[in-house]
Amino acid sequence: MLRQSIRAAGLKVTAPRVAVLEVLQHNPHSSAEQVFTKVQDILSGSSTQAVYGILAAFTSAGLARRFDPAGHPALFESRVEDHHHLVCVCCGAVQDVDCVIGEAPCLTPSDSSGFAIFGAEVTFNGLCRPCQNQAETGPAE
Ligand SMILES: [Zn+2]
Numbered sequence: 001m002l003r004q005s006i007r008a009a010g011l012k013v014t015a016p017r018v019a020v021l022e023v024l025q026h027n028p029h030s031s032a033e034q035v036f037t038k039v040q041d042i043l044s045g046s047s048t049q050a051v052y053g054i055l056a057a058f059t060s061a062g063l064a065r066r067f068d069p070a071g072h073p074a075l076f077e078s079r080v081e082d083h084h085h086l087v088c089v090c091c092g093a094v095q096d097v098d099c100v101i102g103e104a105p106c107l108t109p110s111d112s113s114g115f116a117i118f119g120a121e122v123t124f125n126g127l128c129r130p131c132q133n134q135a136e137t138g139p140a141e
């Protein structure tokens with residue numbers, strides 16, 4: 001499965017690429033650092049540089065999606081179909097949200113400035129449940 005998707009994206013199948021894709025599938029919304037740490041469990045001796053390079057190649061080949069939450073490092077995921085994100089501004093927790101309409105783009109700008117729009121990515125900023133609870137009870141004294 002992993003090898004097939006890598007080949008289908010037009011990339012050569014290598015052990016580090018398979019490892020990175022496997023990590024992404026099991027750990028959506030991982031930063032490059034987190035991917036690197038997990039890849040090392042599968043494949044010792046890989047370098048941070050190699051992992052960064054693979055993530056960049058995957059992103060441009062459409063195998064992975066890069067997502068940049070404000071104030072947090074870029075996150076990567078193997079779910080590339082149109083979907084949105086809920087981001088906790090406090091702890092950085094990320095949740096996927098499906099498109100309401102089901103086909104891209106699921107929302108249209110008030111002025112497209114002549115652009116042909118084929119996708120939209122929305123980030124909903126808020127507070128996750130644990131952070132809300134913490135805000136209600138206040139900091140421990
Ligand atoms: Zn939170």
Ligand SMILES: [Zn+2]
Nearest residue numbers: 077079085096
């Ligand atoms: Zn996502």
